[in-house]
Amino acid sequence: MADTEAQSSGELSRKRGGWITLPFMLVTLLGLSITSFGWVMNLIVFLIEEFNIKNIAAAQISNIINGCVNMLPVVAAILADSFFGNIPVISISCFISLIGIVLLTLITSLDYLRPRPCETGSILCQSPSKLHLGILYAALALVSTGSAGTRFTLASAGANQYEKPKDQGSFFNWFFLALYAGAITGATAIVYTQDNASWKLGFGICAAANLISFIVFIAGKRFYKHDKPLGSPYTSLVRVLVAATVKRKAVISSKEEHYHHSEAKTYAAMPSNSFRFLNRAALKTEEDNPSGDYTNSMWRLCSVQEVEDFKAVLRLLPLWSAVIFLSTPVAVQMSMTVLQAMVMDRGIGPHFKVPAGSLQVIVLVSTCLFLLLNNWTIYPMIQKLIRKPLTPLQKVGIGHVFNIISMAISAVVEAKRLKTVENGHPMSVLWLFPALVTVGIGEAFHFPANIAVFYGEFPESLKNTATSLTSVVIGISFYVSTALIDLIQRTTAWLPDDINHGRVDNVYWVLVIGGFLNLGYFLVCSWVYKYRNLKEDDHEQDQKDVTI
Structure with missing residues (x-):
């Protein structure tokens, strides 16, 4: 009898998983990505316009929320690996996200859930009450927790549906394609709807996308191969x-x-x-x-x-810390860029106005483009020139350089923008594009390479967590950027609420100096570090793996 039950269980297990699960996973990811990027990309503008929060304070709140979204995936990974498994964690997180985005939709629909709007031409605005802020922060906490709980667990759950590494690699290709498609849609269509139609409609579309994702994921549950938690690594x-x-x-x-x-x-x-x-x-x-x-x-x-x-983890800590100071300038830049765009000429043609919160899509598009170019042309060309492939750490180093260049471009553009303010002729928002494109190029080099380093060099028992470490670093960088902005605001006059009377260009030059110092620190760490698992003849394979 026991043998029959075991055989039946084995046959059921073999029937689960495989390519039949791909549509369910991708639709779930696409909807959740549209939801997540749809509310987070325009959060600064939402706080300023709907809750009358000061510009710099809104930027700091946004950084804290972004930090949570990027820090919590490692908690979800621990819960999935150690206690519950991926499928239950994704289901619960998707539902939590749905509750949060519905609450945000209600906030924009019901006038008594937010302060009265500022009167036209008046500098006196009603501050949000404790009740207003309590409901707002509750909604943001729910959507942040839900987004974080699905982002990397979906990747692990999807890969677990396949036995062959080749199939897993193909899944990751589709995974990142759906992730970026959802991100670009959220950062453009949803943000444009919020700015030009209504916040209620924009958040409502996000809620609908989240609901569809939840229903589709639950509908595919009978096809999924369920992983068993193995205890905390x-x-x-x-x-x-x-x-x-x-x-x-x-x-x-x-x-x-x-x-x-x-x-x-x-x-x-x-x-x-x-x-x-x-x-x-x-x-x-x-x-x-x-x-x-x-x-x-x-x-x-x-x-x-x-x-x-344990020693392997300790050896990677210096490199891990270098990534924190690589991501911090980008976090500051993203916040400042939104504030800059809000006081620039965002008109393109007679009928289109670029939403300030959508500018970050330039980084996403640039990263996608150069991920493809790197794999197809740039890396092979470099390999022919130096007669060996670039190692992951060399790619990260190139990313550091582009990051510094981006901050320098931003500083020069902001200095030029301040002069146009004095002349009474607002600068076009298109001047912000070169710095954002450069950030995207840098991320195409260092983001997948960092994942390759952590995933390849971490112990086998910590492979699942290794993929979420880069997200943790980004989360920490948002908190560091918040502290840095607060420090600059307290000690200088560079960041007033009206940045037209400030010196944001000086902030960027500080980031350039910090970038050079961090690059030196990274070069020392990478020179001392010795790979455990990377072989000379593995570089080409690694190169393909890190771009998925």
Whole structure:
């Protein structure tokens, strides 16, 4: 009887997954991307126009919300990997996002849920009440949590539907195509609707897209291959630290038999010499277990493989920190660009006005374009010139350079814009495009390359989390950018509420200096770092993998 049930369960498992799940995954992702980018891209304008919040304060709130959206995916990854699995986490997150976007739609539909609009020609505006802000922040918290809970878990859940790496690679191609299609749609069509029709209609469309995504994902549930949570992979990392600390006075041995090994021995017999303090975690002592059975001493004894996994994470931390200061200037630039666009001539032709919140779509389009160009032309040309492919860290370094160039362009353009304000002739918003295109070029180099570094160099048990680390870095960078803006506002006169009376160009020059310092720090870190898993003959394959 048991054999029959096991066989039936196995047949059911084999029937699940595969390409039949692709339409459900892609439609879900497309709708959620339209929803997420539709409300977040125009958030600064929404806070200023509908809640009478000051410009710089609105930019800071936007940075905090963006930070949450990018920080929380790692929490969702931990919950999915350790406790619930991907499918339940996605279902719940999609529903939470739906509640949040419906609440935002209600806020724009009911007048008593937001302050009265400013009177025309008056500088006195009603500030939002505590009730107004409470409802607003609740809605933003819900949509942020929902967006974060689906962004990377959808990628993992989709890849889990396929057995072959080639099929998984094809899925990621479709995944990023749907992600960027939704992002561009949200940043253009939805934002344009909010600016030119009504906020209620714009958020209403987002709510409809979210609802369709939720229904489609639930409808495909019977086709999905459900992954089983395997327990937290972080426990072993904590155990290494605890065991090494407990046995900090033990003498490190140079003999293999004195160290504990796991049953699947994939690492060298002896722990490496780097971070030698941690080697004590794998050192067998009499106190670990008096009976000689070391299998029950989990908080006093770890395997050599677990120790080496912990060291691998430590070696990547300097490179990880360099990404934070790479993304921080971009976060500041995105906020300042929206504020600049709001006081520039956004008219293109007699009937079209560029929405300030849509400018970030230039970065998305530029990134997409150069992802393709890099893979098809630029990387092969470089390989012919230097007779070997670029490593992931070399690509990240190129991204650093483009990032610095972008900030310098923004500084020059802003200085020119301030002169046009004095002359009474607003500058065209098209002047902001070159800097945004340059940001996109930089992201096409460093964003996928950073994912390649983390995914390829992290321990096997942490592969799922590795893909979300870049998102965590971006989230941290938004918080750092918020603190930086606050510091500049407190210590200088560069960022008044009316940026026409400020010096945003000086802010950009500070970012240029910071970019040069961070580039130097990154070059030192990358020169010291030695790849664990990247081989010379793997570069071409890695090059294809990082662009998916």
